[in-house]
Amino acid sequence: MFKKVGLIALSTGLVLSGVGLSNADAAKKDVTPKVKQNWNGPVENVIYMIPDGFGANHAANYRIFKGEEAVWDSHIKGMYTTYSANADITDSAAAGTAMAAGVKTNNGVIGFDTAGNEVKTILEASEEAGKSSGLVATSTITHATPASFASHVEHRSNETEIARQYIQESGVDVILGGGKNYFLPSSEGGKQTELNLIDEAQEKGFEFAETRAQLEEIGNVNVEKGEKLLGLFADDALAPEFDRVETEEPSLAEMTETAIDALSQDKDGFFLMVEGSQIDWAGEENDAAYAMHDTKAFEEAVQEAIEFAQQDGKTLVIIAGDHETGGMSVGSATSSNAAAEILKNVTATGGFMAEQLNEDRLNVKEVVQQYTGIDLTVDEVKTIQQAENAKLAINKVLSERAGIGWTRYGHSAAPVPVFAFGPQSDKFVGFHDNTDLPKIIADAMKLK
């Protein structure tokens, strides 16, 4: 049974974002967690939480947006570099491979080193040690970051092959996210030639859900008894958090809670990877409000993980972005105002607002007012009306208002912070390379 406010937000169906409700809930739940007991043995469970594209300035802007410390802030441990084997600026495939397997590879490659050798991931090593495993994401579940933990492909774009490996070859017990089309054959509108991986999964003992209600109906899945869980809640990626409450998709926190409930039945422990996938996509469009609201959804998922770890005492939670996206700053080229809190009332992405504009963009002021509560100046209206790309222009105006600067429509090479909670979390103290992270985790778990 989900504990969260989503049900209420769903049943009212009145709000686009459900912001008000969730804020109240988050405030109520704000606690300073402490590890329950001092466990000195090997870490039994690992929850590896990856906010894709989340750098130090995302963390700073999010504190301003929230008006207080984020759940992870007091668990800051260190920073690390993110470059790939062939580029200063990594993509999510090379970054994921580094964070999952501890080796540098070329951009685009998943689960192979630069010489083409298959590399073992921390999820696979956990499976070999008799633990259960899970993948949760708000992108397609076959996207680069989750794929890096449980598949091996020469290029990340081969998502049908990644799906095949998940079901036919990997030992992953819980798979929750988007991307149903990559599991279905073309005869059913999917992208597989012939395979129906959802049928195959069910034959292998997976319970299958495609809506939030079905996920809840399935109830407790017990991996200790060999039960497994596949939830694919959209044909492609899941919705941005803004739009999710109007869909039948579960929240990232609900998927995380469900995965922990199932995996924690395993007496030998578990490894779970959870990705807040769309913080990166917001950065690529320099959409500050989208970035902040998806960070909030990710924070609620982290809260679930930390609450479990706090109770359990043998669980290590790591929060680590795979790279920074957007070259974000606190303060922009023209504004020294740090005002991310004004984005709290935004209820749509810049892309959605741009789609609501009429042909001559004469309704800019009304549209932006409706979805942000912000009253644009004459100059701001003109800027958006005359821009080549209305979406990017709206995002730029709102970022300026929030005192948030951007330098790129892509990833940057900025080092990123790592936060950790639970036994042996101090092993992350210091300055590292992204390839060090799975090695530190393996050492804490006493895996080979």
Ligand SMILES: [Zn+2]
């Ligand atoms: Zn990424």
